[in-house]
Amino acid sequence: MIELELRTPQAGVAASHEAIWEPVARLRVEGHVHEVSGEQRLIDFSMPVLSLRTGQQIRFEDDPEEWARNLPTIFHAPDLVVVVIEDDNPIPENLLSLDAEREPIRLRDRIGAWT
Amino acid sequence: MSLQDRVDELAAQQGSTEEDHLLHAQIVRYERHGTAHPGVNETYYVVLDDGGEAFHKPFSGVAVPTAQHYGHHPDEVPMHECGAWRLAHRLGPAYAEIVAPCVLRAHQGEAGALSARQFGLPLTDEPLTRVPDRARAAAFFDSLIAQQDRHAGNYRWDGDAEKLGLIDHGFAFAGPGQYVNQSFFVAWRWARDEQALIDADQQALRNLLESRDLHGLGRFLLPEEAEALAARADLMLERSSILAVGEF
Numbered sequence: 001m002i003e004l005e006l007r008t009p010q011a012g013v014a015a016s017h018e019a020i021w022e023p024v025a026r027l028r029v030e031g032h033v034h035e036v037s038g039e040q041r042l043i044d045f046s047m048p049v050l051s052l053r054t055g056q057q058i059r060f061e062d063d064p065e066e067w068a069r070n071l072p073t074i075f076h077a078p079d080l081v082v083v084v085i086e087d088d089n090p091i092p093e094n095l096l097s098l099d100a101e102r103e104p105i106r107l108r109d110r111i112g113a114w115t
Numbered sequence: 116m117s118l119q120d121r122v123d124e125l126a127a128q129q130g131s132t133e134e135d136h137l138l139h140a141q142i143v144r145y146e147r148h149g150t151a152h153p154g155v156n157e158t159y160y161v162v163l164d165d166g167g168e169a170f171h172k173p174f175s176g177v178a179v180p181t182a183q184h185y186g187h188h189p190d191e192v193p194m195h196e197c198g199a200w201r202l203a204h205r206l207g208p209a210y211a212e213i214v215a216p217c218v219l220r221a222h223q224g225e226a227g228a229l230s231a232r233q234f235g236l237p238l239t240d241e242p243l244t245r246v247p248d249r250a251r252a253a254a255f256f257d258s259l260i261a262q263q264d265r266h267a268g269n270y271r272w273d274g275d276a277e278k279l280g281l282i283d284h285g286f287a288f289a290g291p292g293q294y295v296n297q298s299f300f301v302a303w304r305w306a307r308d309e310q311a312l313i314d315a316d317q318q319a320l321r322n323l324l325e326s327r328d329l330h331g332l333g334r335f336l337l338p339e340e341a342e343a344l345a346a347r348a349d350l351m352l353e354r355s356s357i358l359a360v361g362e363f
Binding site: 042049075080082098100102 | 117118119122126146154155160170174175178179180181182183184185188189190219220221226232233237238239264266267268269271294296297
């Protein structure tokens with residue numbers, strides 16, 4: 001079983017500029033049974049997703065739970081983020097914590113300092 | 116050429132009407148969504164002092180397994196975000212107006228891609244009927260940059276302004292055989308048998324190839340990415356057609 005929420009930021013009042021993360025849709029999948037609440041059109045079951053478990057593409061009809069589990073990988077911009085609320089078969093941590101050799105970089109910021 | 120050299124080159128090219136506020140406005144809000152998925156790139160919601168909203172994707176926050184599945188080193192992901200915008204900007208207004216402006220900028224010591232928020236709805240096919248010329252331009256652009264993940268959640272549609280805004284170009288500039296998830300506009304244009312280039316597309320490709328350095332991208336993309344970009348432009352001109360979905 002997996003349950004997800006899609007959230008979007010709403011800019012706060014000018015004084016605080018605090019963002020409020022507003023839930024806009026919720027998806028629960030258990031086996032081949034699914035339930036959507038909120039803005040149903042935001043859950044597009046025709047979209048393929050990349051499986052972080054296998055590196056292969058998954059379609060909803062192939063494995064509904066695993067499709068939902070990997071849905072966060074296709075929402076790359078945080079004006080619509082997918083948050084996992086509950087997951088009884090999460091992707092193993094070792095598959096999510098791969099590392100790569102990184103080069104340190106410096107970039108001049110807006111006031112001219114190096115960071 | 117080191118990554119630092121390429122970053123310096125990209126930074127030196129930045130600056131335009133669309134980019135200047137992203138480069139110079141003060142950041143007054145910088146917020147990560149606390150429970151984001153561990154396999155997803157770390158991104159920050161940004162509010163600028165001019166009221167603009169943007170998203171910052173630091174180099175250090177790129178999710179390594181996802182980048183690797185797409186066939187990229189994580190450090191290339193922010194470079195691609197900025198590279199896609201710079202290419203759109205240099206190709207001309209027909210392309211710049213549909214791509215989210217994006218710059219390389221550091222905040223609190225973290226360098227990354229800062230991309231202007233595109234407002235409107237995801238997951239709607241309205242642009243295909245309301246602004247088909249822009250949808251065709253999107254297909255041309257995605258074909259040229261080898262966009263690997265243009266699903267219907269990777270653009271925004273503002274129906275009141277009739278504005279199409281393409282977002283998320285980190286997984287692009289792919290080479291042959293690299294993973295493709297979806298290519299919404301390219302598939303649509305092929306399905307309508309409208310893959311043939313229009314005159315403006317052809318002129319944009321000729322201008323790109325005649326520029327000394329692929330409109331500057333040859334100076335900061337990886338050499339193999341720049342070569343692949345030129346090869347796609349050549350092939351598109353030779354066929355007078357956009358490329359097929361996943362044809363990198």
